Amino acid sequence: MALYVVATPIGNLKDITERAREVLRGVSIIICEQISVSLKLINYIGAKPEKIISIDKVSDEVLEYLRDKDGAIIVSAGTPAISDPGSKIVRACFENGIKVVPIPGPSALASALSVCGFDTSRFIFLGFIPRKGRKNFLRKLKEGLEHLPFSPLLVFYESPHRIISTLEDVMEIFGQNYKVFLAREMTKMFEEFIRGRISDVIQELRSRSIKGEITFILSPN
Numbered sequence: 001m002a003l004y005v006v007a008t009p010i011g012n013l014k015d016i017t018e019r020a021r022e023v024l025r026g027v028s029i030i031i032c033e034q035i036s037v038s039l040k041l042i043n044y045i046g047a048k049p050e051k052i053i054s055i056d057k058v059s060d061e062v063l064e065y066l067r068d069k070d071g072a073i074i075v076s077a078g079t080p081a082i083s084d085p086g087s088k089i090v091r092a093c094f095e096n097g098i099k100v101v102p103i104p105g106p107s108a109l110a111s112a113l114s115v116c117g118f119d120t121s122r123f124i125f126l127g128f129i130p131r132k133g134r135k136n137f138l139r140k141l142k143e144g145l146e147h148l149p150f151s152p153l154l155v156f157y158e159s160p161h162r163i164i165s166t167l168e169d170v171m172e173i174f175g176q177n178y179k180v181f182l183a184r185e186m187t188k189m190f191e192e193f194i195r196g197r198i199s200d201v202i203q204e205l206r207s208r209s210i211k212g213e214i215t216f217i218l219s220p221n
Helices: 016-028 033-046 059-066 087-097 107-115 133-147 163-174 197-206
Strands: 002-006 031-033 051-054 073-074 099-103 123-128 153-158 179-184 192-198 214-219
Touching: 002 016, 002 087, 016 033, 016 073, 016 099, 016 133, 031 033, 031 059, 033 051, 033 073, 059 073, 059 087, 087 099, 099 163, 107 153, 123 192, 153 163, 163 179, 163 197, 179 197, 192 197
Parallel strands: 002 073, 002 099, 031 051, 031 073, 123 153
Antiparallel strands: 153 214, 179 192, 179 214
């Protein structure tokens, strides 16, 4: 049968698409990043799969199950395999002749780009910056960008407790003139956007407590 790779809301459950709702209600097995988190959505849409399993429990038995019945993979927010778990099971499905079907939907990446106000014709999405060797990663990134014939936006995900130190490292290596757009708690009650020179955004963040997952975009001009 098929594995459906289903995008789910990044915060507001009302953002679930009708197609995603239909798929999740119709499959026999739902593979989740975190079952406790995904159960909120599963119960919200009234899905009643035969099995709900954690993505780290995926085995040959699950692949055999997918040969006869449809399944879906979801993550806690957004699209599986995009800076989230999922790529391994998708690859395993391809290797075992199991059909894979994308069900597009909410995306923190696309949502942030759509409201950043920068020229979005060219961008590079880099997910989460590595925790270890962050400065070395940023230096190599800067060196690589110097060989491009254009200056793309750089899009990252980051956690609230690392965002200030990450931006400080970015400013040290890329310079103070870079502009940054920071999106926090998108689609939720306390959704917030901060936009300005990187030094000003850092100063703004230092003056407050920071909660919620963050998408930030760097612009060279």
